[in-house]
Amino acid sequence: MAFKSLALALAALSFHRVSAFTRLQARDGNDPYPFCNPATSPDCIVGGKYVKPDLNISDEPNAGNQAYLTYLPTHTYTLSQWSAGKYPEECHRTIAGDGFNPTDFTVHNVTYSDCPSSPWVICVSRLANKTPVQIATEVGRMPAGIRQATAAYVVYDENFGGAIGAVGGLIIGKGSYYFPTALVHEHGHAVDGDLLAPNDPFSYSDSAEWRNTVALDGYAATAYGSTAHAENFADIGRVVLINNVVPGGLAGLFPTNPNLTQIANQVARFQSKAGSYYQAGTTCDLSKKYRYPSVTVTVPTTTAAPTATASPYGQCGGWPATYTGVSACGAGYSCTTLNPHYAQCTPAPVRRSFMA
Ligand SMILES: *[C@@H]1O[C@H](CO)[C@@H](O)[C@H](O)[C@H]1NC(C)=O
Ligand SMILES: *[C@@H]1O[C@H](CO)[C@@H](O)[C@H](O)[C@H]1NC(C)=O
Numbered sequence: 128m129a130f131k132s133l134a135l136a137l138a139a140l141s142f143h144r145v146s147a148f149t150r151l152q153a154r155d156g157n158d159p160y161p162f163c164n165p166a167t168s169p170d171c172i173v174g175g176k177y178v179k180p181d182l183n184i185s186d187e188p189n190a191g192n193q194a195y196l197t198y199l200p201t202h203t204y205t206l207s208q209w210s211a212g213k214y215p216e217e218c219h220r221t222i223a224g225d226g227f228n229p230t231d232f233t234v235h236n237v238t239y240s241d242c243p244s245s246p247w248v249i250c251v252s253r254l255a256n257k258t259p260v261q262i263a264t265e266v267g268r269m270p271a272g273i274r275q276a277t278a279a280y281v282v283y284d285e286n287f288g289g290a291i292g293a294v295g296g297l298i299i300g301k302g303s304y305y306f307p308t309a310l311v312h313e314h315g316h317a318v319d320g321d322l323l324a325p326n327d328p329f330s331y332s333d334s335a336e337w338r339n340t341v342a343l344d345g346y347a348a349t350a351y352g353s354t355a356h357a358e359n360f361a362d363i364g365r366v367v368l369i370n371n372v373v374p375g376g377l378a379g380l381f382p383t384n385p386n387l388t389q390i391a392n393q394v395a396r397f398q399s400k401a402g403s404y405y406q407a408g409t410t411c412d413l414s415k416k417y418r419y420p421s422v423t424v425t426v427p428t429t430t431a432a433p434t435a436t437a438s439p440y441g442q443c444g445g446w447p448a449t450y451t452g453v454s455a456c457g458a459g460y461s462c463t464t465l466n467p468h469y470a471q472c473t474p475a476p477v478r479r480s481f482m483a
């Protein structure tokens with residue numbers, strides 16, 4: 128599949144296809160439903176209304192995220208690190224294109240128990256606030272049915288100008304956005320753009336079938352979903368997954384205001400198109416899994432100074448009577464004493480120049 132072209136919306140929660148994305152009106156504090164103006168924004172969701180309660184995508188403690196943590200099973204996995212200096216071409220291009228230094232990243236295959244013969248790839252900055260193990264665990268919450276729409280995860284440090292987004296088999300974002308409710312949303316873009324619409328440049332949410340269904344309801348799933356059809360599609364997916372995995376569905380989560388009737392047509396359409404992927408306990412389908420062309424970029428590794436350093440998050444100090452290992456950390460890391468018995472190499476708070 129070709130790499131789909133996108134514009135990076137710096138302050139937004141997602142990357143959007145240029146062809147599909149139209150930023151709609153900003154929210155007005157006086158009116159709960161002022162998101163859209165169909166007269167001036169043809170991409171507008173009719174009525175500009177959204178379902179309450181809102182499942183805020185950037186709010187990690189929200190009920191939707193907690194529901195995923197409770198009801199989506201974890202999957203066991205093995206991580207296997209690529210040799211230094213080798214990257215999947217897509218990871219390397221993305222990292223360099225976003226102004227980061229690829230040599231700050233480590234690359235890992237992650238092979239999950241629900242898809243034993245085909246790994247995913249994690250390209251994670253050593254300066255990110257989550258380790259490869261933490262990223263693999265968060266991603267492992269995603270049902271294989273939606274995870275298979277993505278091939279690799281690029282994880283940046285917190286200086287990245289965007290939050291998290293999805294494009295062409297990649298999910299790209301800063302470590303703090305790798306939590307289930309945001310990941311379900313981003314995988315929704317991958318399902319929309321690749322699983323349901325393999326022919327570039329369209330996404331399923333661009334289709335008349337989907338837009339007519341939205342118009343029939345006249346409501347978006349969430350406030351963020353009111354900003355564009357692609358965002359609404361991804362958030363209908365979040366609602367559908369909750370509805371499928373939480374006992375009692377959305378009503379089980381929000382008994383006083385499930386309000387599924389407002390988006391009933393979209394939920395039904397979504398279920399018929401993608402519902403089989405949005406279930407707990409699915410296994411991958413290799414015929415649908417997004418796999419990279421096997422192009423590997425090899426860059427010469429810089430000859431590191433011969434001083435022994437502990438690996439990122441490795442031990443660099445401890446109880447003097449028993450700890451005899453190295454005490455230095457690699458570039459970008461400093462040795463942090465966590466308790467009198469243990470010190471660890473943690474990312475030094477470096478601001479990157481590209482973020483001027
Ligand atoms: C969503 O949550 C974030 C983080 O808690 C908060 O800053 C933001 O205002 C919330 N957005 C809405 C629309 O409630
Ligand atoms: C990663 O997985 C690919 C198959 O997708 C395999 O060819 C490669 O050898 C694996 N690399 C490592 C380091 O496990």
Ligand SMILES: *[C@@H]1O[C@H](CO)[C@@H](O)[C@H](O)[C@H]1NC(C)=O
Pocket residue numbers: 383384385386387388389
């Ligand atoms: C949900 O939305 C429908 C349609 O707008 C409305 O009639 C109903 O009162 C709402 N339900 C609740 C519990 O707010």
